[in-house]
Every structure is written in structure tokens, then in C-alpha cells.
Amino acid sequence: MELKYGRKTLEFKINSSRVLNVLKANEKEGLNDPLKAVEKSLSEPTGTKPLSELLAAEEINDLVIIVNDVTRYTPYNYMLPPLLKTIAEAGIKKEQVTFIVATGVHSPHSAEQNREMFGPEIDAEYNFIHHDYDQDLLDLGELSTGNQLKINKKAVEADFLIATGVILPHYMAGFSGGRKSILPGIAGRDSIENNHAMMVEVTSEKPALENNPISQEMFEAAEKVGLDFILNVVTNSSREIVKVCAGDYLEAWEAGISESAAMYQLPLAKKAEAAIVSSGGFPRDINIYQAQKALDHADHAVKKGGTIIWVAECSEGYGEERFKKWMDEAQKPEANIERIKKKFLIGGHKAFAISKVAAEKEIILISSLSREQTENIFAKKMNSIQEAVDYLEEKYGADYSTYILPQGSLTVPVIE
Secondary structure (H helix, E strand, O other), X not given: OEEEEOOEEEEOOOOHHHXXXXXXXXOOOOOOOHHHHHHHHHHOOEOOOOHHHHHHOOOOOOEEEEEOOOOOOOOHHHHHHHHHHHHHHOOOOHHHEEEEEOOOOOOOOOXXXXXXXXXXXXXXXXXXXXXXXXXXXXEEEEOOOOOEEEEEHHHHOOOEEEEEEEOOEEOOOEEOOHHHHOOOOOEOHHHHHHHHOOHHHHHHHOOOHHHOXXXXXXXXXXXXXOOOEEEEEEEOOOOOEEEEEEEOOOHHHHHHHHHHHHHHEEEXXXXXXXXXXXXXXXOOOOOHHHHHHHXXXXXXXXXXXEEEEEEOOOOOOOOOHHHHHHHHHOOOHHHHHHHHHXXXXXXXXXXXHHHHHHOOOEEEEEXXXXXXXXXXXXXXXXXXXXXXXXXXXXXXXXXXXEEEEOOOOOOEEEEO
């Protein structure tokens, strides 16, 4: 069998009697003509008038489009040309359009990454700015939760605000896309930290999406900012568009949820002693910070005291300084679990997320990290998946079962 690792794959063999199931997404075929589907969604959106009519209804001198960063693959080669064509036909010039890269707490793109993400022509012809969660923010006051909402000044002051993204399962917010482009995408440091602080409650109680306090606060932030229109897509694991959702930031987003859930939420009858999980290759395993989602998903499928073999190249190391600092300072997983309860900090939340798994299960990591770096995140380093599988045989003998998750960052096991 093969699992994705960075830009390549790694092979291994395992006795089929040990494998309860290979948990792959319930794939749907990509649309035959995604460009045409995007065009249609803009002219026949959900919950709003056609985008062309919305743009014509007011004087627009400053239009802002929020886009994802490189850590979240988004098929902009299909999404942006029809969107920019509609904007141009409304009489809005290129110099009146600004792209804000919703980095949230991530680092800005290199010039090469920007060209790769958006295409050389769009990169050259339009103005791009990278959100900085400490700079150029406007304070929009308190949300109902008491969280002080600070948002990118350029976005708040825009005459028309469009958000783009992909609707996929998300371990904290339920699903990505829609309102998430605002908070955390273009929010201030404290606003993001206060929102994400609720993850301790969410990961322990696992509320239904409609009761998820993180998602609810994100919706309130989007409403307060005045998000005018969204263009979101649902993609399969081959990154093909299977559904386009455009229009109102709530109604259009909700239209994509059932499609995404049907593909990526996988019901299980029982947990196993082990799981072998790949974060899904580049860019999902670009660093530990991003790859962690797969570990969280595998955790759902494994019994307490079990073993998770985690495959993630992590060519850019840990991916975030505070996350690394928390791991450096913790002598055992429980230290990070207690620390996050005392004061929630971005970066620290990833240390918590990994530590809560490590406190209950053995983690074996196959990555480009050194042995020291691996042990620092409470994992055991092995050099190949095969070595780790052989270790399972030594540890459990014939008396164990395992799930294999080739698309671990996407698929979410749900115990029925």
C-alpha cells in the first residue's frame, strides 16, 4: 500500500487480517466544466441577487477579495477567472480590486508561492496584501461572547467584500469556508486567540455544528464586518470541484455542508487498537502545525492506550514559534493540557491538540524531523511506515486491529 508523504508516496505492507477498514472519502466525481459551474453560481447565487446586480447597485471604488493562503489548497484557477470577469464587466477596474491573503496566524507567502497559488497573470495584474494579525486593524467592538473583534482595516473599509474558500471538515470549527475567512482569516491576534480558546471545550464535548461556539462566533464576526458575498467550493480528494456555493455567507455556505459531510465524515462501528494515518501529502503536511489535523482525526478511531502511526513529511519543521516553545518547555503532555486551561495562546493550542492525544496514545511519527524534534512533541521517530507496522506486530502480536487513513487531514471518523 502507498501513502502520500510530501510530494511523493511511501510504500508498506500489512497483513490484511489486521486492517478493519481503509477509511477513504466517499468520493464524488469532479464537475465536467468547473469554470461554467462557477460562472453559473455567480449569476444564480444562493440567498442573494446575482453578483453582477449587487455590484451594479452601488458605487464601488474599493473592492476586496479575501483568498486562502498556501496551506489551504483552493482551485483558484477555476474560481478567480469568472469572478474577476464579472467584476470587470461591472465596470470595476483592476486597480480598484485588492486581494487580501487570509493568513490568520500563518506566515505571508513568498513571491513564488503567490504565483503558484493564484497564477502568474493574476499575481502580476492585481494588488495582493498579506494580512498581519498585529497591524492595520480596526476595532469593531465586542461580540456577544465578550470577544473584542479587530479586523483588517482594508477589508472593513472596502465598498464591497467577497470571501473565497473551500468547505471541508475542521477539527475546531466543524467546517472551513464561509465565515472562517473573516475570523480567524483576517482578524487580530487577540480576537483569534479568544475564539480559538473555546477549542478546549469543543474538543472535549464535541457539540453539534449548530451548537459549536467557535463557529457561532465566526458567524457573528462575519455579520459585524458586513461580508457581502462568498464564493466557496467543495472539492474531492483529487482537488476537483464537486460543488460550487456562492452568495449569502450563511446560506451559500450551508448549501455545501451536506455535500462535504457526505464525502468526508465516515461512520465507524467501533474503535481499533491502532491507526495508520497520512496527513495527505503537500501542502497538508508542510509542517507539524498544519499536519496535526490528521492526528486529531485518527485519534477518533483509536482506543485509549492504542497506537497511531502518523505519516507527515513536515519539510518546514514545526511551522510556528510559540507552538515549538510550548513543546520545548513541556516535560510531559499533561503540562500543555493544564497550561492551555490557564491561558489560551495561539500556537499553544497546537501543542495542546497534540499533547491531548499523546497523553492517551502512543504516537509514532514518520517525518523529516530529527529524533530530538520528534520526541520533543511526545512522539517516537521511525524511519519508514514498514518499520512502524513491524513494531505493531511486536507490540500487539496477532491480537490487534487497525484503520488506515490515507487522507487523514480530510476524513473524519465518527463512532456511531
